[in-house]
Amino acid sequence: MINRKKVARLAGVGAAATIAMGLFSTGAANADTFVPLPGGELVKTLSDGTVVTVRMVGESATISPSMGSTPVHRNAWVSGSAQVEIAGGGEPGGYIYPGYVVGCQVNITGGGAEGGAAASVDSEGSVSPSAETGGNLTIGPGQAKSFYVLDIESPDDYGNERHSVLNGFQGSTGSVTWSDETIGLNGCGGYAQARSFIGVEVITESVTTWVTLWGQPFSLG
Template identity: 60%
Template sequence: MFTKAAARLAGAAAAATVALGLFSTGAAHADTFIPLPGGEITETLPDGTAVTIRLTDESANISPSMGATPLHRNVWVSGRAEVKVHAEHNGVKLYPGYVVGCQVDISGGGATGGANASSNWEGKGSGGVTSGGNLTLGPGQASTFWVLQVEGPNAYGEQGYVPAIKFKGQEGSVTWADSTLGLEGCAGYAQARAFVAVEVTTKFGRSEMRLWGQPFSLG
């Protein structure tokens, strides 16, 4: 059964954190594979348009320590983000990512990291990545790791990189496999959780929504 959770991008409510995959003392250097349940929601926009967001095939493979020090962790994350708009619209943006926290309730943060993908603006959007990035966090800090960095104009029309694919068809998806997320500087307890953020534009305006995955422990 999927875990259902959603929040608006602005003022997203943090769900209760659930610690999974804790490491025993005798297996401090062993990788831990964590299958994750993903999730699914259907939101109805103010104009009546229904939008379905799914997070599937989600997992994490965690190394609790790199360089024989508790300040370093490494995780390989995999998953698939899907969105379907059940009506005509003027465009969709799909932003998959992870929030990572060090001794803090993980509900948001800044953007960093990423990888490359592609999109077909005229039809069904799709993307796939296999690389990743690194985060440096101290106690009480959280940050966002974006799965994508797609070349294109930003909100000001300047050429750069955006962490999303965009499409005008009814369906779009992004698949990532063994995307590397490294965490440094956190001497305490660390967690991460996936999210799928979606922005839909219709003739009545623009709406934003987010599906949260289940939190998991980085040790």
């Protein structure tokens, strides 16, 4: 004889499990996505024989569903560490400018942005120091923008607030690390990508030059 109450209880358990699985699947679909990135290394010999090594280590991105929940919004948090070593050059030093280029429906894999996109990158792939700070960007299709991750506050000679996008160093080594810097992208209805860069101004006894290391592009969705 079939116990109908027992069957009803089991059916109720099955229904509850189905609902729980549905909620779990929805949460998984909207969960953050961690993207480990390979970083990179660039070694360049300057005209005076100085050897400059620039490294990106510990680079990663966490892609999150947009707070706006629309196809034209993207959110990401990025982390990494820029390291510079200088061999030679007397008493060298320099400045480190870490940042990112973000593009909407544009190729940024070749260094900077291609296809007429308006990123602050010159013909040699060096990012202009006039790139804006802060990762809250509004970009339409076919456009790209670059920004610096540093925004260091300090007083100027008159006590007013001054903001700096660089980290200076003296001697043969320098570094700067950032964690969970925000990229907030608005206005891009198509695919979007981002790519890190480390711009380094190297100063030696006889040479002042700019070196740029590019990271691997990654999708913002």
